[in-house]
Amino acid sequence: MALAKARLLEMTGKQCESVSGLNRTRDGWKIQLDVVELERIPQSTDIMASYQVQLDQHGELMRYERLARYYRNQGSCEE
Secondary structure, three states: OHHHHHHHHHHHOOOEEEEEEEEEOOOEEEEEEEEEEEOOOOHHHOEEEEEEEEEEOOOOEEEEEEEEEEEHHHOOOOO
16 A cells, blocks of 8 residues: 555655555556545545556556545545
8 A cells, every 4th residue: 555655646746645445456456545636725625536546566556547536525436
């Protein structure tokens, strides 16, 4: 997870706030990370984003993509 957080920071310049998913694949790992994309006042209206980072078995970045954006007070993009 630390490697996924570091790779996402390198690509987006944004710190990971939480890990919301972790899946082992045949080729490595898929990790879903949540970040603050836009800070607002009050904090409950921050715009969050959920990213999926895919690493190979050696921790090298294979791909990443933003899956969704949502307001922090929604709790997650599925609600």
